[in-house]
Amino acid sequence: MHELTHPWGTLTLYRWPRRRNETLQAWDNADRYLLNTLAERAQQPGQTLVINDSHGALSLAVAQCGEGGVVASGDSWLAMDNIQRNAGINELTPVNYCWPDEDLPSAADRVLMRVPKSLALLEAQLSWLSAQLAEGVPVWLSGMDKHLPRQLVSLLEKYLGNGQAEYGWKKARLFSATAPGKVLAVAPYPSKVESPTGSLVVHAGVFSQQQLDIGARFFLDHLPDHLPREPRIADLGCGNGVIGLAVLQQHPDAHVTFCDESWLALKSARENVAACFPEAKVVFHHGDGLLGLEGGFDCILLNPPFHEGHTVGDHVARRLFRQASKQLNEGGELRVIGNQHLGYHKQLGRLFGQVEVVGSNRKFVVLSCREPK
Numbered sequence: 001m002h003e004l005t006h007p008w009g010t011l012t013l014y015r016w017p018r019r020r021n022e023t024l025q026a027w028d029n030a031d032r033y034l035l036n037t038l039a040e041r042a043q044q045p046g047q048t049l050v051i052n053d054s055h056g057a058l059s060l061a062v063a064q065c066g067e068g069g070v071v072a073s074g075d076s077w078l079a080m081d082n083i084q085r086n087a088g089i090n091e092l093t094p095v096n097y098c099w100p101d102e103d104l105p106s107a108a109d110r111v112l113m114r115v116p117k118s119l120a121l122l123e124a125q126l127s128w129l130s131a132q133l134a135e136g137v138p139v140w141l142s143g144m145d146k147h148l149p150r151q152l153v154s155l156l157e158k159y160l161g162n163g164q165a166e167y168g169w170k171k172a173r174l175f176s177a178t179a180p181g182k183v184l185a186v187a188p189y190p191s192k193v194e195s196p197t198g199s200l201v202v203h204a205g206v207f208s209q210q211q212l213d214i215g216a217r218f219f220l221d222h223l224p225d226h227l228p229r230e231p232r233i234a235d236l237g238c239g240n241g242v243i244g245l246a247v248l249q250q251h252p253d254a255h256v257t258f259c260d261e262s263w264l265a266l267k268s269a270r271e272n273v274a275a276c277f278p279e280a281k282v283v284f285h286h287g288d289g290l291l292g293l294e295g296g297f298d299c300i301l302l303n304p305p306f307h308e309g310h311t312v313g314d315h316v317a318r319r320l321f322r323q324a325s326k327q328l329n330e331g332g333e334l335r336v337i338g339n340q341h342l343g344y345h346k347q348l349g350r351l352f353g354q355v356e357v358v359g360s361n362r363k364f365v366v367l368s369c370r371e372p373k
């Protein structure tokens with residue numbers, strides 16, 4: 001279940017945080033297809049750039065290959081953390097990591113890329129690759145058939161100037177292209193969305209890319225009115241920062257901590273705060289929810305995620321609820337919006353002495369939670 005045998009050895013890989021009765025593996029056949037392709041086609045030793053690895057199957061296997069080194073890149077702090085934890089389990093040194101808008105620390109000789117869930121992120125990453133790679137560097141991409149976008153080959157042609165689909169293998173598919181050595185097209189991001197605070201920038205792949213989420217809109221109508229002076233607020237899973245920005249508009253004395261695991265979400269939030277409230281007292285936290293933050297909050301605001309990559313479920317929301325229950329000041333409140341059918345009420349009732357509905361419509365419910373147990 002946890003042992004991946006690859007062309008250069010074997011790795012022990014876990015999904016983090018570890019869960020009792022975990023049924024999902026930390027790799028799939030698209031990872032194996034990419035590793036086999038690298039073993040068969042890489043012509044000489046060289047540095048491999050790995051993009052969107054989720055748990056280290058790609059980066060750590062390449063590290064075990066030992067030829068030329070590996071650099072990993074992606075948008076997710078959780079994926080970066082998973083890779084480094086699995087590096088530790090396998091007694092490998094931490095993988096050199098590069099965020100989506102950073103320059104590569106050194107030249108890459110080939111690229112292994114998992115096709116991301118977000119088409120916008122895919123476009124931004126292809127455009128970034130065209131700027132970072134020397135002409136002719138091979139780029140191999142893979143994904144499971146059920147997750148692949150139809151436009152993939154045309155996007156490869158647009159951003160890299162060439163690209164083709166190859167054979168399927170065990171429900172995974174490979175695509176190949178070579179780098180053009182220059183930028184052929186700039187991805188149309190960040191996009192803009194209108195919000196009550198003004199027009200907000202939204203970088204590629206960030207939640208509610210084209211318009212304000214209807215849940216967020218409803219949440220904005222049900223934010224807490226009565227807060228202490230200079231309240232300490234967390235916008236947990238902030239995305240483009242729309243919720244925390246509304247708090248700053250209503251309570252200019254608030255200290256707001258914007259938290260997200262997506263690099264480009266935090267970048268969006270940072271730029272939006274700088275444009276709307278340059279004097280505000282704010283902190284930006286890139287990590288797993290509130291973990292690693294010191295001090296309690298008077299109010300934590302959360303429009304929770306309902307998937308992690310392609311895995312849909314409320315496990316991330318539940319983790320964030322637990323974190324929030326431990327990080328409130330006395331008398332503090334967690335305020336959550338959720339779809340009616342998700343039944344967050346029950347889970348929150350196990351963590352808080354008081355859970356009250358403060359707003360609802362046919363689709364959403366806003367819950368106010370106090371008195372952590």
Ligand SMILES: C[S@@+](CC[C@H](N)C(=O)[O-])C[C@H]1O[C@@H](n2cnc3c(N)ncnc32)[C@H](O)[C@@H]1O
Pocket residue numbers: 078207208213216236237238239240241242243259260261262265287288289290303304305306316
């Ligand atoms: C439903 S979106 C809400 C975004 C924004 N608050 C809004 O209302 O439009 C959930 C956000 O949670 C972030 N997220 C997911 N897992 C997280 C985690 N473990 N820690 C921090 N943020 C996380 C996602 O990147 C996403 O931006």
